[in-house]
Amino acid sequence: MEIQQVSRPVVHKVAVIGGGLGGLATAIALRKQGIDAHVYERAKEFRPVGAGLALFANGLNSLDAISPGIVEELKRASSQLNQSFFKKHTGETITQNTATHQEKYGQPTLLFWWWRLQQVLASALPPEAIHLDYRCIGFEQDENGVTAHFDGGKSVRADLLIGADGFNSAVRQTLIGDEEPRYLGSMSWRAVIEYNHELLNPNELILMKGEQKVLFLFDVGGGYRCWTLRALMPKCPVPESAAEIKSSILEKFSNWWEPARGIIEATDPKQILFFPLCDRLPLKSWSQGRVTLLGDAAHPMSPYAGQGANSTFEDAYELAQCLSHSSSIEEALTTYENRRIPRTQAIQARSALGEQRFYGTNIGTEDPEKAARERVAFEEFQSWAYGYDPNSESRLKPWMEISAT
Ligand SMILES: Cc1cc2nc3c(=O)[nH]c(=O)nc-3n(C[C@H](O)[C@H](O)[C@H](O)COP(=O)(O)OP(=O)(O)OC[C@H]3O[C@@H](n4cnc5c(N)ncnc54)[C@H](O)[C@@H]3O)c2cc1C
Structure with a gap:
C-alpha cells in the first residue's frame, strides 16, 4: 500500500468544493505540499453558525501533521475537557470521570463551537484561496483537466476536483448519483449560546439520559455553552416553525434538571438547529478520473462516535500525502x-450501530452484563479510532484486524 516517494506533486491546481471543516483543512494540507489549492464555498460569508463538536486525538494529530503548531491555536479557540458527568434526567450523578485522553493518546479532547473551528482553519489560508458565493452545480472532465460549474455561469478549471461539500454533496450527486440519505430513527436539536449557570462549569461535559432521549451540555470556551438533544423518533417529523420547535423541546423537558431546562429556555428559537440523524451506506470507490470525495461527502455518518470532523481531518492529511508522493493522479487516488x-x-x-442502541434502555433498567460488554466493545473501538497517528504505519490497520488481536 505504501507509495513511492517522488519529489513533485502530480497536480498543480486543485479546486476544493466546500469551505466547511474538511475543505479548509484539505486546502491547507495541499498548499503545504506546494499545490495551488483553492476553496469554492456556496455561502456568501462565513457567519457564526453551527453548534458544538469535539475534536479527539485522531483529528488533532491529523491537523498537527497538516500544519504543525495549529493545535496550540485550536486550544485557545475551544474548551479543554477535564471532567465528564453522566446524570439522570433529574440531575443525580451516576458517574463522574476525569479526562484521560492526554495521558492515553497524547492529545486532550477539545470542545468547539463549530464556527470558531472554521475561523481558525480559514485564517490559515491566504484570503485569495477562498472563493465565497460559489455554489457548485456540476463538473465535467477530460484527459487534461476538470471544469467545475457554479451558479451564475461561473466555472473554474483545475487538475483535480475534490468534493468536500458535505452531507448533500453536489459533487457526489454528479459522480455517483446514489440514493437519498438513510434516516437512522432519531432527531437532533442543538444550539450554542452565551450562558452561565453555577452548576455548568468550564471544561466540563454533562450527558443526561431520560425516556428515549439524551442531552449533552458542554462548555465550548469563551463563556459559550452548547446543548444537544437527541431523541428517538421512528418517523421523521414534519418541519415546524422555530417557536414551535422550542416549545415542543421544552415540553419534553418539563421534569428535567433545572440547569438543563434553563439553557434551552434561554435559547433564541432562531438559533436552534434541528435535523434528522442520517447516514449513507459506504461506497466502494470515491473517485473517478480527476474527481474525488472527502469528509461527509464521502462517508456521511451518525454523530454517535463523534468522528465526523475527526475522520475528515484524517482524509485531508492522507489525500495531500498521496497527491504529493505518487507518480500519477490515478495512483494517488487509488x-x-x-x-x-x-x-x-x-x-x-x-456510528450507525451506536445511534440505534443509544436510546434502547433507560437508566436503572439495563442488563448490567450486557451494558458492561457493550461499554468494553465501544472503548476498544474508541482506542482504535483515537489512536490514529499520521506518523505511524499502524494507522492503516483496519478495525477488524485490531479487534481480532
Ligand atoms: C454550517 C455547518 C455547521 C455545522 N455544525 C456542526 C456542529 O455543530 N457539530 C458537528 O458535529 N458537526 C457540525 N457540522 C458538520 C461537520 O462539520 C461535518 O460533519 C464534518 O466536519 C465533515 O466536514 P465536511 O467538510 O465534510 O462537511 P461540512 O462541514 O458540512 O462542510 C461542507 C461545506 O460545503 C459547502 N457546500 C455544500 N454544498 C455546496 C456546493 N454545492 N457548492 C459549494 N459549497 C457547498 C457547505 O456550505 C459547507 O461549508 C456542521 C456543518 C456545517 C456546514
Whole structure:
C-alpha cells in the first residue's frame, strides 16, 4: 500500500468544493505540499453558525501533521475537557470521570463551537484561496483537466476536483448519483449560546439520559455553552416553525434538571438547529478520473462516535500525502481510497450501530452484563479510532484486524 516517494506533486491546481471543516483543512494540507489549492464555498460569508463538536486525538494529530503548531491555536479557540458527568434526567450523578485522553493518546479532547473551528482553519489560508458565493452545480472532465460549474455561469478549471461539500454533496450527486440519505430513527436539536449557570462549569461535559432521549451540555470556551438533544423518533417529523420547535423541546423537558431546562429556555428559537440523524451506506470507490470525495461527502455518518470532523481531518492529511508522493493522479487516488475506505467504513458502521442502541434502555433498567460488554466493545473501538497517528504505519490497520488481536 505504501507509495513511492517522488519529489513533485502530480497536480498543480486543485479546486476544493466546500469551505466547511474538511475543505479548509484539505486546502491547507495541499498548499503545504506546494499545490495551488483553492476553496469554492456556496455561502456568501462565513457567519457564526453551527453548534458544538469535539475534536479527539485522531483529528488533532491529523491537523498537527497538516500544519504543525495549529493545535496550540485550536486550544485557545475551544474548551479543554477535564471532567465528564453522566446524570439522570433529574440531575443525580451516576458517574463522574476525569479526562484521560492526554495521558492515553497524547492529545486532550477539545470542545468547539463549530464556527470558531472554521475561523481558525480559514485564517490559515491566504484570503485569495477562498472563493465565497460559489455554489457548485456540476463538473465535467477530460484527459487534461476538470471544469467545475457554479451558479451564475461561473466555472473554474483545475487538475483535480475534490468534493468536500458535505452531507448533500453536489459533487457526489454528479459522480455517483446514489440514493437519498438513510434516516437512522432519531432527531437532533442543538444550539450554542452565551450562558452561565453555577452548576455548568468550564471544561466540563454533562450527558443526561431520560425516556428515549439524551442531552449533552458542554462548555465550548469563551463563556459559550452548547446543548444537544437527541431523541428517538421512528418517523421523521414534519418541519415546524422555530417557536414551535422550542416549545415542543421544552415540553419534553418539563421534569428535567433545572440547569438543563434553563439553557434551552434561554435559547433564541432562531438559533436552534434541528435535523434528522442520517447516514449513507459506504461506497466502494470515491473517485473517478480527476474527481474525488472527502469528509461527509464521502462517508456521511451518525454523530454517535463523534468522528465526523475527526475522520475528515484524517482524509485531508492522507489525500495531500498521496497527491504529493505518487507518480500519477490515478495512483494517488487509488492509494487514498485504499487508506481511507476501510477505516471510514468501520467508523460509519459503528456510528450507525451506536445511534440505534443509544436510546434502547433507560437508566436503572439495563442488563448490567450486557451494558458492561457493550461499554468494553465501544472503548476498544474508541482506542482504535483515537489512536490514529499520521506518523505511524499502524494507522492503516483496519478495525477488524485490531479487534481480532
Ligand atoms: C454550517 C455547518 C455547521 C455545522 N455544525 C456542526 C456542529 O455543530 N457539530 C458537528 O458535529 N458537526 C457540525 N457540522 C458538520 C461537520 O462539520 C461535518 O460533519 C464534518 O466536519 C465533515 O466536514 P465536511 O467538510 O465534510 O462537511 P461540512 O462541514 O458540512 O462542510 C461542507 C461545506 O460545503 C459547502 N457546500 C455544500 N454544498 C455546496 C456546493 N454545492 N457548492 C459549494 N459549497 C457547498 C457547505 O456550505 C459547507 O461549508 C456542521 C456543518 C456545517 C456546514
